[in-house]
Amino acid sequence: MKEVSGNPEIIIPGFKFAGIPAGIKRSGERDLALIFSESPAVTAALFTTNKIKAAPVKLSIERLATHKKCQSIIINSGNANACTGSPGLKNAREMIIKTAEELGIAPELVCVSSTGKIGTPLPMGKIKKALPVLVKKLSPLSLNHAASAILTTDTVTKLSSKKVKIGRKTGIIAGIAKGSGMIRPGMATMLSFIVTDISINRTALYSALREAVNRSFNRITVDNEMSTNDTVMMMANGNLKNIPVTMSAAVYNKFKGALNDVTYDLAGMIAEDGEGATKLIEIIVRGAKTESDAGKVASSVANSMLVKTAIYGQDPNWGRIMAAAGYSGAAVDERKIDIYINKIKLASKGTGTSKESVARKTLANKKILITIDLGIGKKTTGVLTCDLTEEYIKINAHYGT
Amino acid sequence: MKEVSGNPEIIIPGFKFAGIPAGIKRSGERDLALIFSESPAVTAALFTTNKIKAAPVKLSIERLATHKKCQSIIINSGNANACTGSPGLKNAREMIIKTAEELGIAPELVCVSSTGKIGTPLPMGKIKKALPVLVKKLSPLSLNHAASAILTTDTVTKLSSKKVKIGRKTGIIAGIAKGSGMIRPGMATMLSFIVTDISINRTALYSALREAVNRSFNRITVDNEMSTNDTVMMMANGNLKNIPVTMSAAVYNKFKGALNDVTYDLAGMIAEDGEGATKLIEIIVRGAKTESDAGKVASSVANSMLVKTAIYGQDPNWGRIMAAAGYSGAAVDERKIDIYINKIKLASKGTGTSKESVARKTLANKKILITIDLGIGKKTTGVLTCDLTEEYIKINAHYGT
Numbered sequence: 001m002k003e004v005s006g007n008p009e010i011i012i013p014g015f016k017f018a019g020i021p022a023g024i025k026r027s028g029e030r031d032l033a034l035i036f037s038e039s040p041a042v043t044a045a046l047f048t049t050n051k052i053k054a055a056p057v058k059l060s061i062e063r064l065a066t067h068k069k070c071q072s073i074i075i076n077s078g079n080a081n082a083c084t085g086s087p088g089l090k091n092a093r094e095m096i097i098k099t100a101e102e103l104g105i106a107p108e109l110v111c112v113s114s115t116g117k118i119g120t121p122l123p124m125g126k127i128k129k130a131l132p133v134l135v136k137k138l139s140p141l142s143l144n145h146a147a148s149a150i151l152t153t154d155t156v157t158k159l160s161s162k163k164v165k166i167g168r169k170t171g172i173i174a175g176i177a178k179g180s181g182m183i184r185p186g187m188a189t190m191l192s193f194i195v196t197d198i199s200i201n202r203t204a205l206y207s208a209l210r211e212a213v214n215r216s217f218n219r220i221t222v223d224n225e226m227s228t229n230d231t232v233m234m235m236a237n238g239n240l241k242n243i244p245v246t247m248s249a250a251v252y253n254k255f256k257g258a259l260n261d262v263t264y265d266l267a268g269m270i271a272e273d274g275e276g277a278t279k280l281i282e283i284i285v286r287g288a289k290t291e292s293d294a295g296k297v298a299s300s301v302a303n304s305m306l307v308k309t310a311i312y313g314q315d316p317n318w319g320r321i322m323a324a325a326g327y328s329g330a331a332v333d334e335r336k337i338d339i340y341i342n343k344i345k346l347a348s349k350g351t352g353t354s355k356e357s358v359a360r361k362t363l364a365n366k367k368i369l370i371t372i373d374l375g376i377g378k379k380t381t382g383v384l385t386c387d388l389t390e391e392y393i394k395i396n397a398h399y400g401t
Numbered sequence: 402m403k404e405v406s407g408n409p410e411i412i413i414p415g416f417k418f419a420g421i422p423a424g425i426k427r428s429g430e431r432d433l434a435l436i437f438s439e440s441p442a443v444t445a446a447l448f449t450t451n452k453i454k455a456a457p458v459k460l461s462i463e464r465l466a467t468h469k470k471c472q473s474i475i476i477n478s479g480n481a482n483a484c485t486g487s488p489g490l491k492n493a494r495e496m497i498i499k500t501a502e503e504l505g506i507a508p509e510l511v512c513v514s515s516t517g518k519i520g521t522p523l524p525m526g527k528i529k530k531a532l533p534v535l536v537k538k539l540s541p542l543s544l545n546h547a548a549s550a551i552l553t554t555d556t557v558t559k560l561s562s563k564k565v566k567i568g569r570k571t572g573i574i575a576g577i578a579k580g581s582g583m584i585r586p587g588m589a590t591m592l593s594f595i596v597t598d599i600s601i602n603r604t605a606l607y608s609a610l611r612e613a614v615n616r617s618f619n620r621i622t623v624d625n626e627m628s629t630n631d632t633v634m635m636m637a638n639g640n641l642k643n644i645p646v647t648m649s650a651a652v653y654n655k656f657k658g659a660l661n662d663v664t665y666d667l668a669g670m671i672a673e674d675g676e677g678a679t680k681l682i683e684i685i686v687r688g689a690k691t692e693s694d695a696g697k698v699a700s701s702v703a704n705s706m707l708v709k710t711a712i713y714g715q716d717p718n719w720g721r722i723m724a725a726a727g728y729s730g731a732a733v734d735e736r737k738i739d740i741y742i743n744k745i746k747l748a749s750k751g752t753g754t755s756k757e758s759v760a761r762k763t764l765a766n767k768k769i770l771i772t773i774d775l776g777i778g779k780k781t782t783g784v785l786t787c788d789l790t791e792e793y794i795k796i797n798a799h800y801g802t
Binding site: 049050051052053080082083084085087088117118119120228305306309310312313315317318319320322323325326327332334335347349350351352388389390392393394396397398 | 450451452453454481483484485486488489518519520521629706707710711713714716718719720721723724726727728733735736748750751752753789790791793794795797798799
């Protein structure tokens with residue numbers, strides 16, 4: 001289902017995309033992206049729960065509260081436009097107005113999003129100069145360009161799409177995302193933009209998006225850091241001309257299933273491409289008394305620097321997993337806990353099974369599965385994360401400079 | 402006040418110490434320590450709040466609940482004796498019994514403590530063989546040997562002492578500690594053993610110890626990991642023959658002051674010697690609405706991998722401090738927050754002051770002060786932590802092997 005970067009075959013009828021280098025990033029890479037629907041699209045969005053929100057997040061929240069449709073999203077990387085005070089808000093507003101002007105649409109139909117370093121003013125001169133070029137580059141075939149222009153320290157473009165049969169018609173849901181650092185669960189932990197040509201009412205779109213985010217982006221963690229800019233936005237332009245999907249429609253579950261696939265796919269790509277990561281780690285907790293307890297253990301283990309470094313070092317150190325379960329705050333009974341790494345049982349009823357050498361070999365894999373059976377209930381949950389390496393430190397020790 | 406490793410001048414009347422290599426650590430370093438009081442000592446202790454507790458922690462909790470005095474503590478490093486089931490409990494019990502036999506005292510008067518890798522059986526043969534040698538080495542001048550024998554990945558011996566005038570007499574409080582990894586606030590986050598010749602009743606000793614731990618060991622974090630073995634234990638043998646200190650005695654505050662100095666000193670040494678650390682970071686939060694809010698912001702910033710890597714990289718990236726304050730869960734108002742690094746104001750009322758280049762120079766220092774003024778109240782708190790470096794990863798990726 002993953003789409004390779006540069007694949008020109010994904011077309012979402014009625015949508016155009018562009019992504020170009022505007023000189024915001026010193027590297028000269030793409031840093032300005034545009035998503036455009038030929039007609040105003042029903043739009044749903046979820047934003048960071050960080051109490052300190054970037055200017056574009058504040059504006060987009062305001063805009064979507066008063067206008068139910070959106071026709072275009074302008075996104076820059078390389079600068080978060082966060083903690084930039086009222087000049088920051090003015091700049092975000094100007095990005096909207098200038099984009100609307102170039103597109104010839106009302107500014108109320110444009111949303112804005114930013115990602116990158118916090119606390120530095122946006123280089124508005126460069127952005128304004130690049131906007132006409134960006135609009136000229138709009139093409140139905142350029143989703144991959146937009147996907148690459150929203151990246152920061154990501155090493156790969158994240159793009160996923162899924163077809164959905166709606167009666168006799170076939171619609172498509174396609175999404176792009178950027179992650180890499182400042183990734184933790186707690187509502188939309190990165191940027192992701194999803195578009196579909198399927199007609200759907202706003203209530204159903206919001207409900208489906210919320211569920212999809214809870215099952216995907218809210219289950220990944222890289223470094224337990226929550227950004228000021230996290231945004232997941234979805235536009236449905238109805239180009240397919242199907243009977244609008246509602247929550248009571250039979251096809252609603254199908255729609256949700258496809259959307260879940262796209263967001264879960266993107267979430268996996270984010271965890272796998274965590275800053276400096278060499279391994280994708282899936283943590284499954286089962287046998288918990290409550291769902292909340294399962295979640296506490298999963299997130300405690302997923303955020304444990306000692307567990308993440310052990311996996312990096314291919315060291316089946318299950319004792320660190322036990323310790324993290326113990327301090328998670330969840331109800332646990334040491335004498336009931338089984339721990340598996342890649343399905344090899346390393347701890348049974350709280351004590352070691354001496355299977356370390358077998359497990360060690362499987363830790364050479366790129367995908368690692370940690371299963372923790374608490375043995376005291378029936379609730380289950382899962383979290384995706386990555387290992388913690390010297391490279392994470394290198395990337396983040398010098399990001400601001 | 403810091404005592405240099407190897408300083409033979411600290412004598413705590415009535416106490417003897419020893420620390421030798423017993424072969425538990427592969428490195429051949431000291432790994433077995435003994436603390437012995439000539440007479441049974443009033444003893445107070447605080448233990449990890451991790452729900453998964455090591456066998457020696459379980460035994461010591463049980464022992465101190467039924468016996469108010471303790472005469473000796475046997476401690477090993479190199480193996481945590483945690484997640485070792487009933488054989489682990491049997492081994493911990495045997496350590497106590499054999500130590501008591503060698504010392505010629507009742508086993509009820511011996512406590513046990515372990516630190517090191519979780520989930521591996523103790524090498525009891527080596528320990529039993531070393532015990533007679535250990536007891537023979539007991540000396541009033543060997544506190545530094547005991548201090549070195551409790552270390553794991555620590556790079557320096559942690560030892561602090563303080564004299565206290567009690568009427569015309571002068572008593573002494575001396576403590577040793579080990580930290581380095583698995584360090585987070587939440588009750589006694591490492592091993593520390595404190596001894597004094599001052600006579601004090603048990604209620605007063607517990608109360609003073611609890612307060613001292615809250616002001617010191619509960620305010621340090623290295624990696625937000627809570628161990629299964631954390632223990633702070635304090636013995637008061639009354640050798641000074643002063644009128645026993647009680648909570649209502651005038652001298653009680655003096656006693657607490659000296660104990661606070663010793664524990665704060667040890668806590669600073671632990672933070673400074675965090676695994677792979679190059680810098681000690683003190684985080685002061687002021688202007689918070691509540692003490693709990695101040696604590697949330699301080700611990701959120703102190704545990705932020707992005708803040709810790711930025712300080713390591715000497716990058717005055719105050720935006721990461723803002724983001725961590727924002728997701729801390731505390732009441733914050735972006736427009737009221739001031740942020741200082743080494744007293745240089747980098748953010749004023751939520752936006753940058755462009756003083757990065759001045760601040761960058763001061764980040765070459767070994768001690769870094771981050772001050773966050775939330776500007777919405779009067780509550781203040783402080784936390785000690787360290788930077789996060791490639792070395793932390795290296796140490797922990799291969800610790801188990």
